[in-house]
Amino acid sequence: GQNIDQPTEMTATEGAIVQINCTYQTSGFNGLFWYQQHAGEAPTFLSYNVLDGLEEKGRFSSFLSRSKGYSYLLLKELQMKDSASYLCAVMRAGSYQLTFGKGTKLSVIP
């Protein structure tokens, strides 16, 4: 089976940097995804990591350590519009299905 853990809620200040952690346990690993979901909307893709290391995309970066079963999403220069839930998801080897964590609700305050 799979177990994915991430903090339930976080609060950060506009303009700051925030790191959202995700730990996972899975039998076989085929990549880790981060999705953003604004309230009442569909999840949208942010990043994909399958090899160890950091992937950077503008203000957002995602890091993976497969040996530790650990990932984080780093958001820089926070904006109010970044207030959303951030979902960590793992793809198991041999499957295209994603197993999602329960999401981290990020509130950005002025």
Add this chain to the structure above:
Amino acid sequence: DTAVSQTPKYLVTQMGNDKSIKCEQNLGHDTMYWYKQDSKKFLKIMFSYNNKELIINETVPNRFSPKSPDKAHLNLHINSLELGDSAVYFCASSQELAGENEQFFGPGTRLTVL
């Protein structure tokens, strides 16, 4: 152009009824999915389907059945609706590729069972 679309956006119905939710994708993807997001916002895979294989999450009751008339559509049919079926249902699609398989989500269907 909408990449993944679902109808209806809202569905309110009585316990015991049978209902369907439609999903269409115009991305040319070969794999489609249904997810259920409960009141606690936990997003859970229900099915994945391509023209070769249907994979059913073992926790999904057999009252739920996916139906795919063609590669661009995957509809969700639910029999004998129960109160616990109330949730937001998301359809998604992706292209089977080695490596990154970004899933594109539809806007969701909010189902309320009374």
